[in-house]
Amino acid sequence: MAFLDALLNGLTLGGMYALVAMGLTLQYGVARIMNLSYGEFLIAAAFAAFWLFQVQAINPLLALVLVVPVAFGANWLIYQIMLHPLVKRSRDRGELEVNSILATFGLLFVIQGLVLLLFGSNYFSYTYISNVFIIAGSPIAADRLLAVAVAVVLGTALYLLLMRTRPGTALRAVSVDPRAAQLAGIDVRAASAMAFALGGGLVAASGVLVSMFTTFNASMGVVFTMKALIVVIMGGAGHLMGALAAGLILGLVESFVAVYVAPGLTLAATFALFLIVLLIRPTGMMGRAGA
Amino acid sequence: MPSIPLARAFLGLGACVALSFPAMADDLPESIRIGYAVSDTGPYAGGAGTTITPNYKLWVEEVNKAGGIRVGDRQLPIEVVAYDDRSSSEEAVRAVERLINQDEVDFVLPPWGTALNLAVAPVLHRAGYPHLAVTAVSDRQQDLMDRWPRLFFFLSTSSHYAEGIVTMLEELRASGEIEGRVAMVNVADQFGIELANAARALLQEAEFDVVYSQSYPPGSQDMQGIINSARQQDPEAFLAFSYPPETIAITDQAQTLGFNPPLFYTAVGTAFPLYKSRFGDNVEGVLGIGGVDTDSDVMVDYIERHTEMTGQAPDLWASAPTYASLQVLQQAIERAGSIDHEQVVAEMENGTFDTVLGEITLDGRAYWEGWQVGQWQEGVFRAIGPSDREGAAEIVLPKPDWR
Numbered sequence: 001m002a003f004l005d006a007l008l009n010g011l012t013l014g015g016m017y018a019l020v021a022m023g024l025t026l027q028y029g030v031a032r033i034m035n036l037s038y039g040e041f042l043i044a045a046a047f048a049a050f051w052l053f054q055v056q057a058i059n060p061l062l063a064l065v066l067v068v069p070v071a072f073g074a075n076w077l078i079y080q081i082m083l084h085p086l087v088k089r090s091r092d093r094g095e096l097e098v099n100s101i102l103a104t105f106g107l108l109f110v111i112q113g114l115v116l117l118l119f120g121s122n123y124f125s126y127t128y129i130s131n132v133f134i135i136a137g138s139p140i141a142a143d144r145l146l147a148v149a150v151a152v153v154l155g156t157a158l159y160l161l162l163m164r165t166r167p168g169t170a171l172r173a174v175s176v177d178p179r180a181a182q183l184a185g186i187d188v189r190a191a192s193a194m195a196f197a198l199g200g201g202l203v204a205a206s207g208v209l210v211s212m213f214t215t216f217n218a219s220m221g222v223v224f225t226m227k228a229l230i231v232v233i234m235g236g237a238g239h240l241m242g243a244l245a246a247g248l249i250l251g252l253v254e255s256f257v258a259v260y261v262a263p264g265l266t267l268a269a270t271f272a273l274f275l276i277v278l279l280i281r282p283t284g285m286m287g288r289a290g291a
Numbered sequence: 292m293p294s295i296p297l298a299r300a301f302l303g304l305g306a307c308v309a310l311s312f313p314a315m316a317d318d319l320p321e322s323i324r325i326g327y328a329v330s331d332t333g334p335y336a337g338g339a340g341t342t343i344t345p346n347y348k349l350w351v352e353e354v355n356k357a358g359g360i361r362v363g364d365r366q367l368p369i370e371v372v373a374y375d376d377r378s379s380s381e382e383a384v385r386a387v388e389r390l391i392n393q394d395e396v397d398f399v400l401p402p403w404g405t406a407l408n409l410a411v412a413p414v415l416h417r418a419g420y421p422h423l424a425v426t427a428v429s430d431r432q433q434d435l436m437d438r439w440p441r442l443f444f445f446l447s448t449s450s451h452y453a454e455g456i457v458t459m460l461e462e463l464r465a466s467g468e469i470e471g472r473v474a475m476v477n478v479a480d481q482f483g484i485e486l487a488n489a490a491r492a493l494l495q496e497a498e499f500d501v502v503y504s505q506s507y508p509p510g511s512q513d514m515q516g517i518i519n520s521a522r523q524q525d526p527e528a529f530l531a532f533s534y535p536p537e538t539i540a541i542t543d544q545a546q547t548l549g550f551n552p553p554l555f556y557t558a559v560g561t562a563f564p565l566y567k568s569r570f571g572d573n574v575e576g577v578l579g580i581g582g583v584d585t586d587s588d589v590m591v592d593y594i595e596r597h598t599e600m601t602g603q604a605p606d607l608w609a610s611a612p613t614y615a616s617l618q619v620l621q622q623a624i625e626r627a628g629s630i631d632h633e634q635v636v637a638e639m640e641n642g643t644f645d646t647v648l649g650e651i652t653l654d655g656r657a658y659w660e661g662w663q664v665g666q667w668q669e670g671v672f673r674a675i676g677p678s679d680r681e682g683a684a685e686i687v688l689p690k691p692d693w694r
Binding site for chain 1: 330331332333334336337339340341378476479505506507508510511512513515516517519520523535536539540543544546547548549560563565569570603
């Protein structure tokens with residue numbers, strides 16, 4: 001069943017893309033920080049999971065409980081200490097974008113350097129689960145399915161948080177218009193720091209999950225930053241549902257192109273789709289016109 | 292009294308001249324300065340960190356422990372200047388220029404990978420330095436050697452490896468072990484493309500039934516589509532002309548999806564220690580590029596020394612040639628009795644060298660005798676092709692089931 005194979009594979013791949021991009025959509029959409037070191041945080045978390053698993057014999061699911069709060073705290077501090085001064089100094093969104101790109105570009109090398117120092121430049125990979133599920137005759141790897149399941153849980157939790165709770169509403173308000181949010185009595189700095197830290201926690205979670213089935217080395221962060229950026233921009237910055245949808249669509253397109261057209265054209269198909277979406281809706285699939 | 296300062300100035304000048312002379316008078320410095328710029332960061336870091344850097348460190352440490360390289364009647368220790376080329380051609384060129392012009396090293400060791408070796412080749416050529424391009428593999432090897440007369444190759448051409456595996460398939464078909472259904476994929480990057488093109492032509496010529504043939508972009512990690520598509524064609528041999536991260540991904544996903552053809556071949560990275568540590572007993576029966584002759588004592592000893600000193604096992608394809616290239620350099624310097632580039636190059640071109648690969652010659656400035664195909668057998672990546680060469684192990688088919 002080539003079709004079912006491609007469909008299942010596309011869904012797991014897409015789920016992974018959505019997972020990787022969720023954190024960036026919060027950081028970029030709400031905190032307005034274009035975080036170029038995003039992928040480095042993912043790789044750092046992957047290494048943390050590797051170390052915990054190989055050296056401390058702590059399984060990756062437990063590692064999530066350890067790594068995510070640490071990443072949350074670290075990102076909160078980074079926002080408060082390093083990024084808030086930039087926010088204060090920047091006169092408009094464009095200026096903040098340039099400033100944050102430069103600052104996080106530097107941060108990228110700091111994190112990459114630390115990982116290199118600790119682990120060296122080799123490839124790393126480990127096996128946690130090697131089971132396979134058979135769904136209607138199509139095999140699907142358990143570790144990937146697990147990653148998608150966690151992505152769905154995190155996505156749903158985040159959606160409920162944003163849509164149903166007061167702090168979530170505050171985050172959305174900041175995402176729409178920071179100045180007006182301030183007038184409505186929202187502490188924009190606290191909300192932005194919260195969004196950035198949440199994004200940091202999410203990217204760490206995706207790093208741990210991705211490490212279960214991907215070969216990684218200290219220099220691979222940029223690959224994930226690029227993928228996440230495409231998903232976020234395609235979905236519309238700050239739109240969680242947009243990121244989920246864009247991630248799934250990209251995963252499905254890649255998978256079907258690999259099976260029915262040619263595996264060599266998957267990248268081309270991804271970028272073609274990205275271009276088309278941007279031509280039709282420059283603010284992304286779910287972005288508001290003129291936002 | 293202007294004469295005194297003037298006299299002092301002359302004295303000073305004389306001292307300067309005198310200071311700069313001793314080196315020339317003796318012609319030999321206190322040490323041999325060796326420089327290299329390899330990829331400590333960036334996409335090539337994984338390959339460089341596995342194959343290149345550990346061997347450079349091992350060699351320098353071993354040579355210095357033994358007192359250094361003997362030049363004439365003196366033992367000169369090695370002094371190292373090392374940079375990170377960040378996996379970028381521009382950076383590699385800049386670093387090599389710096390090594391030559393500012394650090395004034397006596398020899399430059401090569402970076403990792405074909406692309407970077409080709410990038411620095413003109414710089415080394417212009418400065419008259421020998422270039423032992425170990426981890427460079429190209430079908431245009433001969434053209435390149437014609438263009439740069441101090442360039443040496445150690446891993447032969449891409450076609451050489453494609454020939455190796457296709458010849459093996461022909462032998463298996465002749466002995467009736469397979470009928471000839473082959474599926475192949477390749478990474479859409481220089482070495483992958485050259486391997487696949489050569490293999491495709493050879494398979495066609497030998498009238499094999501190529502049931503699946505596709506390429507994928509470098510860096511792909513999702514191989515399930517490819518593996519499912521290949522599996523539906525029920526091939527007897529699956530050839531993946533892949534790079535290390537995808538070699539892992541392909542093996543991993545073939546294992547999860549239960550794709551287990553009788554002959555399973557992945558290219559670069561199959562011989563890496565990571566492959567064995569990642570897949571454990573499941574490596575059994577997998578074929579790949581390279582391999583070692585486990586009957587060779589020097590090779591076994593080298594593997595032990597490498598593992599002990601660097602804390603990691605060598606890559607069982609290109610690590611030994613890398614180390615051998617350094618032995619060649621050392622022996623050539625010792626025989627020339629000089630660090631003069633032309634003399635050292637002449638020794639390298641004409642001499643026979645005692646290395647971890649055995650006695651080798653660089654006939655036509657290239658080493659042609661490397662193993663083409665290896666197979667994981669009982670936890671060792673043993674050389675199996677060319678099958679008529681001394682030291683080749685028998686191929687084990689069909690590959691056992693994934694556990």
